[in-house]
Amino acid sequence: MDIVIKLSQFLLSLSLLIVLHEFGHFIPARLFGTRVEKFFLFFDVKFALFKKKIGDTVYGIGWLPLGGYVKISGMIDESMDKEQMEQPAQPWEFRSKPAWQRLIIMLGGVTVNFILAFLIYIGIAYAYGDRYIKNSDIKDGIWVTNSASLEAGFRTGDKLVSIDGKPVESFYGSMEALLLSREVTVERDGKLQTIDMPVDFIDRLMKSREAGEGTSVIDVRIPFVIMGTEEDSPNAGVLQARDILVSLDGRETKYADQVIARIGELKGQTVSAVVERDDKEVPVEITVSDAGKMGVSYAPGLGLSNIERLGIYEVSREQYSFVESIPEGLKRGKDRVVSYGKQLKMIFNPETGAYKGVGGFKAIFDLFPQTWSWQAFWEITAILSIMLGVLNLLPIPALDGGHVMFLLYEMVSGRKPSDKFMEYAQMAGFFILLALVLFANGNDIYRALFK
Incomplete structure (x- = not known):
């Protein structure tokens, strides 16, 4: 039953994100009079589980749950429909539209992803408020439970003061910033000390976790x-x-x-x-x-509910009115976007070793809890929506960001890349994406078999 609940949350979240992302392309395309030939959830390689034509568009559900797509007339995309591109351009085709309209169509998907994430965070703030432990309430300092944090310079009993120069207010709320930080200031025996975080700290932390040590960078001291x-x-x-x-x-x-x-x-x-x-x-x-x-x-670890029940630390609560939840949700969304940008930067820096922690569909699946929790579901969906938006903006042909890159070149230079060049670029981008997918899911398989 637990696996069914996890799988249900995984598929529901994935389906929601894919459909809304593709609607982000679909809506401006139709507004600009561009024909959309297909709108599919999941890929329909060889056959589809369901399809129905309404107007000019075939709507359907494919059998391969690796994403989804819209096929826009007159556009070189993953379908690689060369036959259509060899025909004279028609007024309803993507290639006939002004560059600024094509740019809006291509940016529609990621725009919806970011809007969705921010709306979810606003809803979470309004529905659930916030529970946290004030850093100032951690009177006896932190608990260091792994060798990576110990080697970095942390000691049990240290009190967090600031991370990259920013004062720490919420203890658990600072863990992500701590993981991505360069410099941490702690109070030890009444004196301030600066800890320079190792470049490869994430790699060291992953190794300590594999050795069965603590899973957190640091934790609160508990009975x-x-x-x-x-x-x-x-x-x-x-x-x-x-x-x-x-x-x-x-x-x-x-x-x-x-x-x-x-x-x-x-x-x-x-x-x-x-x-x-x-x-x-x-x-x-x-x-x-x-x-x-x-x-x-x-x-x-005890979790906030047990910590509060046992009276170990005071758990502070914040409830937000609908109006108050808007700036709070926007702040949470902005912080997540910035944080994910930092994570990507670390992943693409081999010195950090962060690329070893990249995961595919199993890693995403494992994010969801074994019991149904709407709060957890929406929080994970918001994070995944930001990830999908940021990754799609990468300047890789075959991704939205690749198309945007070529459109910006066209708008600045006044010269449109040839269809033949776009075909080659699309093929190159496809192989890059395939390599990334194989790498991420290969990491999943390696960890499952050998870790």
Whole structure:
């Protein structure tokens, strides 16, 4: 059932984005009197699951869910319809229209993608508001759970001050900026220290995650919450799920990092401890193995709801009226566009190693949760819409950005590239796109098989 829910969200989001993107081309084309021959969700290689002709346009659903398309008369596109291009230009064809109209038609898809993303963020702000932990409330600093962050210079107990010169206000809201940052200022033992982030930090972080270390760059310090005990654990029956270890061998253990460090010092011993159970403090005797293990699993992260329920940190809330949600949503959308632009820049810089984390359809599929959540669905859809818009603007022939590049050349120089040149450019762009798709999905397959 979980896989069905994930797949449903994936297909619904993908279908929505494709249809609206193609409508972004379709609507201005029709407004300018350009004939649209086909409008398809997914690709209809050899055959279609459904098709129906209405007016001059065949609407349909293909069987290959790798995207979608509109076929505009008189335009060199992925259909490579050379026969039509050899005929005299007709007034209803794309090639007969003024350059400025063709430019608007080509920009229509990405324009809709960005508008959709901003509208979704406005809706999310209005419907769900915001929940966050103020950075100023992290009194005892951060928790470093992986070697990559440790090697970069972070230490457990550091307090975030600024990222690339910008003060940190929301703790979790700063994680993406932290991942893409160049310089981070922290407070350590009452003194400010600057951490220069390694160029290949993302590559190092991915390697630490593959080694089974913490999945976050840094995290808030949380109590040691027991999830369960192993069958052969000497502490089975002594410790229970949801116990919180608050004292160990007479020493207060407010945070999980303190418990982990202390356990390493108590190898092979049985010591007194205190756990919080059902809001009561219960004394117990805990046995630590010679390997420094208690035979328990613990929660490495709790989520905002549990953090709030346990009273570990105060979770702040912001509710927005419809009017207030507009600037808030626009800000969120702008921040996402800027952030994704930075991510692309890092991906195309081999020194960062970020290209190793590029994923294809499986990576997108894995973004969706196993339980249905409209908030998560819309947040992921908004991100994917921005990704689709930005990627389509890349100046690669066969993408909208490639067509825009040639149209701008025509408008500036007054010379239109020949149809033969456009055919060759379209073919070159197709092979570039094919290589990128194979690379991204190849990364998915490699990670699934070997990581």
